[in-house]
Amino acid sequence: MIxxxxxxxxxxxxxxxxxxxxxxxxxxxxxxxxxxxxLDLPNVFCRLYHFEQIQYDSDIQVDFVIDTDTDRIYFPS
Structure with a gap:
């Protein structure tokens, strides 16, 4: 899952x-x-739930987007 x-x-x-x-x-x-x-949220999330940060690439298809400005979680369109 990405x-x-x-x-x-x-x-x-x-x-x-x-x-x-x-x-x-x-x-x-x-x-x-x-x-x-x-700005520390990704690191905290990774430590808590055993996720790994990967190199950002806008061409990678993601399963969910978490918008930290609005606290929305959605499927990318």
Missing amino acids: IEIDGYYHQVLLTGEKCSKKQLKQKYLKAKELTYEI
Whole structure:
């Protein structure tokens, strides 16, 4: 599973175990709660849920996008 974390200051790709949108939302909210600085969110998420950060490439097809500005999780169009 590949997730894009999209925010005002960064775009990051993470890869890890497949989960549902609902499970991903719970994981995101927990990681956000434990994050002091939003730029650290990908690192906290990876440590908590054993995901890995991969090189960002806009051509990679992602399963979900997490928009940290609006807290929305959606399927890319």
